[in-house]
Amino acid sequence: MSTTLNPDSLATPAKPRKLTVGTVLFWLAVVAIVVFCLAPILWQVLTSFKVNEDISAIPNVYFPTRFTLDHYIELFTRRPFMRYVFNSALVSVVSTVTCLLIGAPAAYALARLRPLGGRIIQAGILLITLFPGILLLQGLLEIVQAFHLGNRYLSLIIPYTAINLPLTILVMRSFYEQLPRDLEDAARVDGYNTLQMLTKIVMPLTLPALVTTGILTFIFAWNEFIFALTFITEERLKTIPVASAQIGGTSVFEIPYGPIAAATVVGTIPLVLLVLFFQRQIIQGLTAGAVKG
Amino acid sequence: MTATKVNTIQARYRRTGLYLLIPAIAVLLLVFAYPIGRSFWLSLFDQNLGTGLEPVFAGLNNYDRIIGDGRFWQSFWVTTRFTVITVVLELILGMGIALVLNQAFRGRNVVRTIAILPWALPTALIALGWTWIFNDQYGIANDILLRLGLIQEGINWLGDPLTATVALIVADVWKTTPFISILLLAGLQSIPGDLYEAYALEGASAWQSFYRITLPLLMPQVIIAILFRFAQAFGIFDLVQVMTGGGPGGATEVVSLYIYATAMRYLDFGYSAAMVVVTFLLLIVAVVICTVLISRYRSRTRE
Known part of the structure; x- marks a missing residue:
């Protein structure tokens, strides 16, 4: 752009x-x-x-x-806020990396290798980008219970990865399609197999695109609320949005506005930094995702 | 000989392609297809506290119940009203912001960064911020309105059905207008500038060129934005949950909040599944309508 x-x-x-x-x-x-x-x-x-x-x-x-600074000090001394930050960071980073690891090869396959049923898969991918979380919640809850994933990070990482796969695949595919074919042909001649070519040549070349889609996944994972609210009930495993929303006083009349404000600031700082540094990539990713749709 | 060799190479590529796709497809099936399919299946059963949480086949009973369920239609109306008002406001505001950001001016990059900030921040945390702004005693919303002399005494924003809806709409418009303006900005940048020059030579005013060039060429983006926002706004959960919890008295209970309560609080799984199915089908209808509209506009602009 x-x-x-x-x-x-x-x-x-x-x-x-x-x-x-x-x-x-x-x-x-x-x-x-x-x-x-x-x-x-x-x-x-x-x-x-x-x-x-x-x-x-x-x-x-x-x-x-x-x-x-009292409100901030209270967050980190009287509440396990450091822990919440850690939980959010861990879940977001792992979801982002997993999403790229699964999504990028799939996007490459759709762009170059022309697998059977590729078009149908692509149409399906477009459709599901529109589903709100509430539609998936009940079914996912069953899966979480069946595999005993409740109160485990995995119960968030799997849905976050899946929900961001469509956008990742769409954006990455359009990048791969713009890549000159000669490069890959040359690599084939040199005896690279598809996997080696992906990791050694294609992925490094499309690093900017990986960053773009990765940031969008990270933002989503950091912000997600409904799954985090439902699948994680143990206090020390909660993520920042849920933990902040549940900060309460000893009574209804004593809502701790100061700590709540401090919590929202702490929870948004990472994203403000992301926006400051990657404004261009974020815009690019969002528009690429939507224009393809 | 060579022909078969090419064939086997191609077949091998295809197979590799399939292998590369399998993990993604598996995850997508698990997280999307299973829950949706499961909801379709479960919606045909009664599974609630009355049946001891065991599924009992009920045919289309749950759908019958939806038709007569005033609370569902109330939440449906609340959601539709919220969706229509926010999407319209966001489109108008977003268009304005996109037009401004599309001009060349000093500090444009800084303003662009600021303009996408609200979109990137966590909705639940933003909702906490807006709850504070609309606080009935210490809220800045009341303070500003009082100082301006627009109201005589503080409003209990989140305690009254109408004002609570207004507060939710304000918060949502603030949060998601940036998303729309980004989409529209991308559309604006793809419109060639000489189109405007040619039209200006014929003596067109700024408004005319907006109406005759910008708007028609931007239509696909507008429809895409509407579709995305429609789906998101219709499934809205976190903003309402944090700001009003559906209150006061269910006045802001959106569909997703009702579905959530039905499944998680009343443990009425068969019924909540039926509501999921209805919402899902509604979204599909919206997608189909928008797809048809977009392809119609694209073919028209190509002519």
């Missing part, structure tokens, strides 16, 4: 240092977008650093004079 391509379509093209109504409106729109996207996050960040009196002050305190 080229970012240089730019049809100056709607607003009058902004000429430097010439203030027109159009440019003012345009910049107002830009500011509005930034505020719209950031304000709720910043409010949560601010809450997480406020002292309790400021959190429950009426009217609201927008510019606190006192800041505290």
